[in-house]
Amino acid sequence: TKKLINNADNIIAEMLDGMIKAHPKHLRQLDGSPRSIVAVDGPREGKVGIVVGGGSGHEPSFVGYVGKGLADACAIGNVFASPPPDPIVECTKAVSGGAGVIYLYGNYAGDVMNFDMAAEMATMEDIEVRTVLSTDDIASAPFDQKEKRRGVAGNFFIFKIAGGAADKMWSIDECERVARKANARxxxxxxxxxxxxxxxxxxxxxxxxxxxxxxxxxxxxxxxxxxxxxxxxxxxxxxxxxxxxxxxxxxxxxxxxxxxxxxxxxxxxxxxxxxxxxxxxxxxxxxxxxxxxxxxxxxxxxxxxxxxxxxxxxxxxxxxxxxxxxxxxxxxx
Amino acid sequence: TKKLINNADNIIAEMLDGMIKAHPKHLRQLDGSPRSIVAVDGPREGKVGIVVGGGSGHEPSFVGYVGKGLADACAIGNVFASPPPDPIVECTKAVSGGAGVIYLYGNYAGDVMNFDMAAEMATMEDIEVRTVLSTDDIASAPFDQKEKRRGVAGNFFIFKIAGGAADKMWSIDECERVARKANARxxxxxxxxxxxxxxxxxxxxxxxxxxxxxxxxxxxxxxxxxxxxxxxxxxxxxxxxxxxxxxxxxxxxxxxxxxxxxxxxxxxxxxxxxxxxxxxxxxxxxxxxxxxxxxxxxxxxxxxxxxxxxxxxxxxxxxxxxxxxxxxxxxxx
Amino acid sequence: MTTITSQNLVDLFLAIAAAIDQDKERLSELDGVIGDADHGVTMNIGFTAVKNALGGLDTTEADPTTVFNTSAKSFLNAVGASSGPLYATAFMRAGAAVKGESALDRNAMVEAFKAMAKGIQDRGKAERGDKTMVDAWLPASEAIEAAAERDESLAACFAAAATAAEEGAEATKTMQASKGRASWLGARSLGHMDPGAASTALIVRTMADVFAHI
Amino acid sequence: MTTITSQNLVDLFLAIAAAIDQDKERLSELDGVIGDADHGVTMNIGFTAVKNALGGLDTTEADPTTVFNTSAKSFLNAVGASSGPLYATAFMRAGAAVKGESALDRNAMVEAFKAMAKGIQDRGKAERGDKTMVDAWLPASEAIEAAAERDESLAACFAAAATAAEEGAEATKTMQASKGRASWLGARSLGHMDPGAASTALIVRTMADVFAHI
Ligand SMILES: Nc1ncnc2c1ncn2[C@@H]1O[C@H](COP(=O)(O)OP(=O)(O)O)[C@@H](O)[C@H]1O
Ligand SMILES: Nc1ncnc2c1ncn2[C@@H]1O[C@H](COP(=O)(O)OP(=O)(O)O)[C@@H](O)[C@H]1O
Ligand SMILES: [Mg+2]
Ligand SMILES: [Mg+2]
Ligand SMILES: [Mg+2]
Ligand SMILES: [Mg+2]
CATH class of the missing domain: 3.30.1180.20 (Dihydroxyacetone kinase; domain 2)
Incomplete structure (x- = not known):
């Protein structure tokens, strides 16, 4: 099939470059961690940080939801591949406002492993991290195994609701609670x-x-x-x-x-x-x-x-x- | 090729129905003229009305630009086919605020004929109509025949600029002037x-x-x-x-x-x-x-x-x- | 001498609708080469609407002008596109040309046909050689006029028009209009028949077939 | 008895990188059947990164642990995905298992291998029969342990591991895990080899080939 691309090995770097150039008022890349995209006007002291992320190829998910009132940062993976722990940790540090950070992402084996490793590393830097996995895809497991389900487009609602709670300066407990409630519904x-x-x-x-x-x-x-x-x-x-x-x-x-x-x-x-x-x-x-x-x-x-x-x-x-x-x-x- | 549709003969009516149901705060269908989509919160007394339109199949063009600050109404054609004069005239009447109406659309033979017929009919109802054709597609005619060129994605800029001028309550002369300037550039x-x-x-x-x-x-x-x-x-x-x-x-x-x-x-x-x-x-x-x-x-x-x-x-x-x-x-x- | 009643005209439109429906795929394919691949779709939508609208007419009441005007309105409102205003104008002009008549003799029917061709040219402002349906309608109009002057029968007049329309459509293959799109397309536009001219040939041939049996 | 130097380990990784590069299309195709069609792409990105990172190592200075840790880090950061944490953990555990050694004898190398398998299982928490790479790594680990206990040569130990990994990968075809996705997929997941198990078989076979020539 035909695509308008250059060297496929550079596609994520080039995409992010073009994205930052298109949206400089909204997005910035972290110095030294180009796969960590942070909201220009989002993270702030005392606010729970919201970090999302996942594989590329789902645009506008997930980076498109980085901005004031929604997610504070997004860690970017290769096409259909979870980001590694490093950019997740860098996102975490960049958006931490002392009130803890919530990781919100779809439930995939790879994402879970990488985000969990990142959470361990962030904890070692004294940042409290909570994780809420989205599991909205009915088709991916039976009802009695809802926790096995994948997260898909429903992320939109779950991210938006959690992001709203964080923007209203709710506590990490409350943010986590509404994120889980949104996911359950x-x-x-x-x-x-x-x-x-x-x-x-x-x-x-x-x-x-x-x-x-x-x-x-x-x-x-x-x-x-x-x-x-x-x-x-x-x-x-x-x-x-x-x-x-x-x-x-x-x-x-x-x-x-x-x-x-x-x-x-x-x-x-x-x-x-x-x-x-x-x-x-x-x-x-x-x-x-x-x-x-x-x-x-x-x-x-x-x-x-x-x-x-x-x-x-x-x-x-x-x-x-x-x-x-x-x-x-x-x-x- | 595969599509998620019902009877192809009803596709435009069904699309518009789903659109109005999705965006009731922004869009409404005119009674008796379902192919005329008007901004809920746009047209007003003394404001130049902006009517856009064209074939379907270009979504979000053109109906997606109906709203306060941009177009006041859109006449909807069949797939890749200009709307007939009737829904254009109905749009015109619905958005006329006494300051005249501008038709803005891409330069295609079919659209020109239908919009021109509509303009004649509107004039008979004492509405002043001006027409600005977009001709931004370089590839469709040589430079010395710019007036023959098609209008394509550049509509976005041209509509937005004209819509902004109208929303600022500029006169029809001024609105027409900036629309032409935008198109030329x-x-x-x-x-x-x-x-x-x-x-x-x-x-x-x-x-x-x-x-x-x-x-x-x-x-x-x-x-x-x-x-x-x-x-x-x-x-x-x-x-x-x-x-x-x-x-x-x-x-x-x-x-x-x-x-x-x-x-x-x-x-x-x-x-x-x-x-x-x-x-x-x-x-x-x-x-x-x-x-x-x-x-x-x-x-x-x-x-x-x-x-x-x-x-x-x-x-x-x-x-x-x-x-x-x-x-x-x-x-x- | 044959006269054409309102019912004959309705039957004529139904025959055209059937012919277009049969050939719609070829027309869309022709449009795919130099246009947007919808000409068969559009013509079919239009003539289906005409068929439905005429189905609601009482032909013992409606005069020929009413048949033409009903066709014009229903075609236009169902279609838009390029074909809508062109054919709507054609039918309206035909209706105007026979205003007041309750049935049409050969001369009236020839005038109606010529008015169609004129209407299409007036509405679209295309010149001969621009590679449009005008390149079929104009020769057909001239041929029918000449045949009528030679006092040929209605059937013969329309047969002449049909042949001329077909030749005109065929000739669009060799046309490479000097303006607009064609000047980029260059040689790429050569060799392909204009879809609007192709449907014109089909419509006029269908007319000739119908009139051959009245 | 053979000992494995840091340079030998680097060569081992380069051989694996070459093997993956060669076979990446098959691995992606396997992933296309039950996953997201990227396993070959991902493994190739990972081992290319490993190759580049090891290219920057001075093997006269770097001990085996450094080789393993460098591989782990570069693989993980280039890849993410499922394979990233799994293989990064594997390599890190191997590095930890041989900490302080400047070259590896058969037992050390076998311990390193077993640590890899253990690392993958710890990180991913998959059980045997879940239709993952664990179904190749675990049998390989058990086979190498048994061969070492029988005091076979390094080459023979790894040959046994490779055969077990291949059999394990083959066996994933018959697996229909009882949990998650598979319970919807039902019979549709049957008959297809797990891509991660397939790449495991390839990696362990490559190791055996390399050690057969040291
Ligand atoms: N200005 C014009 N005058 C006469 N015929 C025209 C004109 N513009 C287009 N046509 C005819 O219309 C045909 C295309 O019709 P159709 O495909 O139904 O509409 P659209 O061009 O809107 O897709 C062309 O093949 C041509 O014959
Ligand atoms: N929890 C797990 N434990 C062990 N292996 C796993 C686990 N989850 C996935 N895998 C392995 O990963 C392979 C897929 O890897 P890959 O395609 O590179 O990553 P992704 O699943 O992110 O696309 C699967 O075939 C399976 O062998
Ligand atoms: Mg993947
Ligand atoms: Mg069209
Ligand atoms: Mg067309
Ligand atoms: Mg995969």
Missing amino acids: TFTVGVALSPCSLPQTLRHNFEIGAGEMEIGMGIHGEPGISREPLRSADDVTDGILERIFGEMNAPEGAKVAVLVNSLGSTPLMELYVINRRIAERLGRNGISVHETWVGTYCSSLEMAGMSITLIHLDDELTELLDHPCDCAMFRAG | TFTVGVALSPCSLPQTLRHNFEIGAGEMEIGMGIHGEPGISREPLRSADDVTDGILERIFGEMNAPEGAKVAVLVNSLGSTPLMELYVINRRIAERLGRNGISVHETWVGTYCSSLEMAGMSITLIHLDDELTELLDHPCDCAMFRAG
Whole structure:
């Protein structure tokens, strides 16, 4: 497959260079640790620091959420690979304001190992570190093993809520509590239609038939629940919502926020067609929509497909979700 | 190719339905004219109305720019097809505040015919209508026939500047003047790597070899200047900048704004790699970058490729570009 | 001498709609080479809308002008694009040309056809040789005028128009307009038929077929 | 009895780097079936970094522990991912196991190898049967221990380890871990070799080849 790149070995460095040049008011690279991206206007004395991170290739995740009111720093990995401990530790030191630091990231074996090593190192420097793993991807493990699930696009809600709490100067206990609550109430299912390719290989990362889709595929192309014939947007949406409703347990009168996320090359036109059905189904169930986001929030390079995320809000989560933020690639409130 | 859609014949209606449901605070559909999308909080007495429009399939263009401080309304066409006069006229009536209305859209034969018919009809209803066509696509006609050129991603700058002027309650003469000035100083060149397909045909809209790219292809897949072997991101960027520099005539010390736009499936990673080179080249020429936008602003469904737009700013244009806006799919200031 | 009733006109539009539906893929493919690959889609959307709108007409009540105007309006509102204003103007001008008549004789029908061609040229302001549908409509219009002057039958007049439209469409293959896009495209635009001219040839040929059986 | 110098260790790492580079596409393809298609890329980035870092070492000065620690650090910082912490821990543990030695005899080298396997298990907390590289490292570690107890040569010890690693990797094909992802995947995870186990087999086989020639 074709890409507009230079030497694939330099792609992350070049991407970050272009990003910093595009967003100098929002982002800076740490001296001596170029894979540590910190909010120009975020970390401050007495505030809980929020460090996110993960593999590259999911842009605007995760670095796009670095900014006032959301994450204070992001550690950048290679394509689809967790960052090593060093840049995580450097992020941690840079955003520590004496009130502790929370690591927020999706639950992947590699990320867990690297962030845990970083946490040990940060602790040795007397920074209190808490970790909240996102596990919103219903398709990645059964309900009774929710802690095994992957974190996917639902990160958006979880990061935003925790970032809001930290920006309001809540304590680390409170920030951790709302992050865990947000994660517990966030549910995502995705479908993939066609693969992407890694810059280093330029080969499709999986194969899929012309009339097929993969339900529950992970954001790196990990196999999902099942491979099925491609169906209509409404059918696919209904199938996803069945799974989400089955776990969310939102009664009539409940309030949710919705994220319809492109995995890369699925255009807005399709996402809005899907959102039409989501709104219809929620309305029919008597569930009200507090806010809807539609677009590319957590991608897999140029993979085709999309995910639907619902977060079951309560008053506290609503207030935090509404809290303003100003990030390089995302603004709200 | 695979798409998540229902009946292709209903795709525009369904898209708009999903869009209004997602963005009820920003967008509304006119009663009896569902292809007319109006800003909830935009048009007002004494303000010049800004009506944009064009074919669908370019999302977030053009409807994504409807909102306070930018466009007041957008007329929606079928995929890659101008809207007919009726929804344009309805938009015009809905946003007219007694100070006249400006039509802003890209220069395509179909759009010109439909908008001109609409302008005649609006004039019969005593609304003064002016038209400013965007013609930023360098690749679509030679320099001495600039008025023949297509309008592409540069719309972003032109709409934003005109919308800012209107929001500041400038007169229709002044709004028209700055829109024309913005257009005259905006230059875009794009490259396409792989095709998209229309929902109605599900067939590639053009064919291109595995190692090829098309320089200057239009945003509907219209042939460009030349078909060439795919080169590195830096080489492609340099080639585009040569063409733009050749027309822009920006002296050392000049100021520009930059838009690196994905045509659909080219991911942010590649766009940022490209922006790195743009920033480097501009720096070397002593041209300063006032602001940079990177992302999907004017797409061709899931086409792969990107465009680079530079606008050569002066103080007036800078002030208008900085003017805040709050749209469904875009916020600034 | 044959006269064309409103019902005949409706049948004519239905025949065109069927022909376009059949050939829509070829038209989109032609558009893919030098345009945006949607001409078949657009024409099909347009004539499907015409078909539906005419289905609601009571042809014992509606005069030919009403048939043309209904077609114009429904085509335009369903389509937009380039084809919308061009064909809507064509149909409206045809309606105006036969205003007041309750059925059309050969001369009226020829005038209606010429008004279509004129409408398309007025609306789009394309010149001959610009590689558009005008390069099919104009020769067809001239051919039908000449045939009528030779006092040929309605069927023969439309047969002449159809042949001229087909030749005109064929000729667009050799055209490389000197302006706009074509000046970049250069030789790349050569060798390909203009999709709008191709659909014109199809439409006029369908007209000739229908009139051959009235 | 053979002893392994720091230079020998450097050569060992270079041989592994070359083997991974050669086989990286197969490893990524294996990862494409049950993972994210990057294992070959990642291992290659890691061992390329190791190669470059060791190139800067003066092996007349650096002891074996330094070679291991340099490898650990450079691998980890270049890679992250799952493999980074796993292999970094492995190399660091090997370094710790031979701390203070200026060259390694058979027993020291075997201890270093066993420390690697232990490090990988400690870091990743995977159990046998979870379908990870542990399913190759553990059998290899047990095989080398048994061979050393039988007092076989260094070359024979590593040959035994390599065979066990290969068998372990092969066995991952039949594994369908009962937890996490695999419980959705069900039968779909069957029949495919774990990429991390595959690279382990390659690494240990390369070690055996190198030690066969020392
Ligand atoms: N100004 C014009 N005058 C006459 N015909 C035109 C003009 N512009 C375009 N056309 C015709 O329209 C055809 C394309 O129509 P279509 O594909 O339906 O619309 P669009 O160009 O909006 O995609 C062209 O092949 C050409 O024949
Ligand atoms: N917890 C773990 N313990 C041991 N090995 C593991 C563990 N998690 C993953 N692995 C190994 O890592 C391999 C994948 O490595 P790699 O593709 O480089 O990293 P990533 O999983 O981050 O893409 C798997 O095939 C498996 O053998
Ligand atoms: Mg990975
Ligand atoms: Mg079109
Ligand atoms: Mg077309
Ligand atoms: Mg992997």
